[in-house]
Amino acid sequence: MEKYLYLIFILLLCDLPRNIVSRVPPSINNGDDNRIIGGYNATIEDFPYQALLMILKGLQVFQCGGSVINSQYILTAAHCVIGAGLIRARVGSTFSNTGGRVYTSFRFGTHPLYNPVTSDYDVAYVRVVPRMSFNGTNVRAVELAPRDSAVAPGTIFTVSGWGATKESGEAVQNLMAVKVPVISSEECMKSYSTITARMVCAGVPQGGEDSCQGDSGGPAVSEDGVQRGITSYGIGCGRPGFPGVYTNGDTEVIVEVVESWYTEEEEESLIKHGVAGRHLCHHQVYKQNSMSWYIIGLDSSDYMSLTKMKVSQLYLFCLYSVFFLLFADVSSKKHERREKKTEAGKIVGGSEVSIKDFPYQARLVIETGEGYFGCGGSIISDTYILTAAHCLTGANKLFVRVGSVNADEGGDLIESTDFKQHPKYNSSVYDFDVGLVRLPSAIAFDNTKRAIRLPVRKTSIPAGTRVTVSGWGATSENGEGSDTLMAVTVPALSNTRCRASYRALTQNMVCAGVPQGGKDSCQGDSGGPAVVRGNLGGVVSFGYGCARPGFPGVYARVASPPIRDWIKQNSGV
Incomplete structure (x- = not known):
């Protein structure tokens, strides 16, 4: 009963x-x-x-x-x-x-x-x-x-x-x-x-x-x-x-655009396939080559054509969504602000690691006129740290910690006021998002502190290549930073596929993540290393949220000629 x-x-x-x-x-x-x-x-x-x-x-x-x-x-x-x-x-x-x-x-x-x-x-x-x-x-x-x-x-x-x-x-x-x-x-x-x-x-x-x-x-x-x-x-x-x-609202952004979102022909097609009205459970239309594709249900990586989806399947997705809306233990979450300097990378879905496995990892605490914030970095020589350009915006001085698995203690702490951004860094789209920090004294290398190899100019990162990202960033979106070094491994994506999520992607960027989300860098990891086959393939740059389905992390591509050449000219590496 x-x-x-x-x-x-x-x-x-x-x-x-x-x-x-x-x-x-x-x-x-x-x-x-x-x-x-x-x-x-x-x-x-x-x-x-x-x-x-x-x-x-x-x-x-x-x-x-x-x-x-x-x-x-x-x-x-x-x-x-x-x-x-x-x-x-x-x-x-x-x-x-x-x-x-x-x-x-x-x-x-x-x-x-x-x-x-x-x-x-x-x-x-x-x-x-x-x-x-x-x-x-x-x-x-x-x-x-x-x-x-x-x-x-x-x-x-x-x-x-x-x-x-x-x-x-x-x-x-x-x-x-x-x-x-x-x-x-x-x-x-x-x-x-x-x-x-x-x-x-x-x-x-x-x-x-x-x-x-x-x-x-x-x-x-x-x-x-x-x-x-x-x-x-x-x-x-x-x-x-x-x-x-x-x-x-006075531009073409709004005026006359509603009619282009849904045409009468599309509406008739939806009714023809039996999925009109409240049983239509898609939430975004993606048009390519005159074909409409629909993001279905709660998983934004699940793309399928309406003509290939049974009405019963769509109905179950709707049921699932309504059930969770009404009965899930919901909690509020504020989106990170676009202008925050720590908006980019952090480790989600990873695990704690030893500094001996990541001896090139550096922790940066940046002093600005508005306070302090954390970023990551990579040791590329005994006197240079590579990080993200956006980490250096507005900086007065930096404190660089190397040789420690802990964010706030251990290892060596070095103060620096000598740093620069790539001259072509574009804060609007995060293009050329790399910067260099010059240390006033050389790092004494040991099993907890050593430089990472940089890739050869124009080295490609094929889709599916394993990328290991590390840092002390947040372990969940809008969460707290980690006290202990963490790392996660995610597959690289082609730029063509990544542009479905980020239209402003350039050849100086590379994306990595899993379609279902759950693994990513997060706030506080910006500037940190993304390692490919033992070489520094990328620098943690930006992303929409943290580990969201359909939104991979984006990294500055170190082997990109204008980036690799600038690093060599300014650091000798």
Whole structure:
């Protein structure tokens, strides 16, 4: 009898009404980059286009904002939906945890040019079923800006959402809003070096008024009621000199793009194959050679064509996603900020190792005007350490520890103020991400301290080659650094395959990771060694998150001629 009751329960679960209240606690502190600081309480009648998105990623739930742009589509930020398996959208309510109506969506996708490293083209759609009912009072669409209409400095943006009211604070239950003036791109570039034509900045010089965590993806609307921006990112919340950055709604990024995401022909094809409506469980469309492929279920590495997938299989994926959304022990997680210097590499899924097995490993503690942070490095001679260029940005002095398995004790500690980045280092895309540290005294080599061989110029790293990465970085995304040296071995990927995850990949980079995730470098490992057949094949550079399915780690390719030549010219190695 219990078995039949359980079966009935499961079947009912797959057809749950869409107005079920989310089970995420209202104090969830997640989302990605932005939220409301220095604002005021608002009502949904003031912002009837405002949507709250609760986004399932694995077993964790994140909060973002969104804006209703027609009866079936919600506009949000691309970084909100990357890695998502299911989204619940609440519209028509002033409150984040009650009221209005909740819609479930398995159909969402990012702009095809979205770059998770630079946050360029940070826009996505969420398609809900059934269509939203507009009443003109608390649910209606926002007007989008005409294509290529300029946003003049001084334009007042009203930004709204349920994000935190202070940096690292808790999300709020009552809708809030804040008014901030747009600043010129030239002025904004003084704070952010990677501003593009698809971005617009808004804020006050003294800080104190801004969006914050949990507001990502929400609307930035000008005084004429037109949405001209999407909350994207920023350093901190309401900090003086660091305005909020918004995807520019006046460019081709948004205007006329929703229709290109889903054509009538695609919709008819989906219905023809019996997978329309709430049973459609894909979360991103990847188009190549005029063929649409769909990322299915909770594993973003599982690509298959709809024409090859049974409806029963798709139904089970949907059931699995809904089950975990409602009953998993979810916890919040804040995305690492793009401008953080420790955003790149760290060891996840590895094991503790001995310094005698990795005697070339160095630990760098970098002093900047804003404090200290850790990176990795490799001994390449008795007086030179190779590390990542982004580790050296803003550095005043470095403390280099060699010959110890421990991050903070043992071995030899050497202070240096003599270091340089590759002259072609590009902080926007992490190209040429290598740097050199010159030590004032020579390292006395022994079985815990010795140099690693560098590869011959133009040496290739074929796909499938084993790459061993080591360091003291975090052992989980947004986790704490390790006190003991750790290492993990992952296979190299071809650049062609890696570009499916990172469009800005160059010939000076190499990727390594496993499709299912779970093994990677993480925060604090940046600059550390990636060893191939006993040679230093790469330098830990960057990645989206840590060990996420479908997002391998990216490493500066040491054998790339412009990198290898620079190392030799400046170190003699």
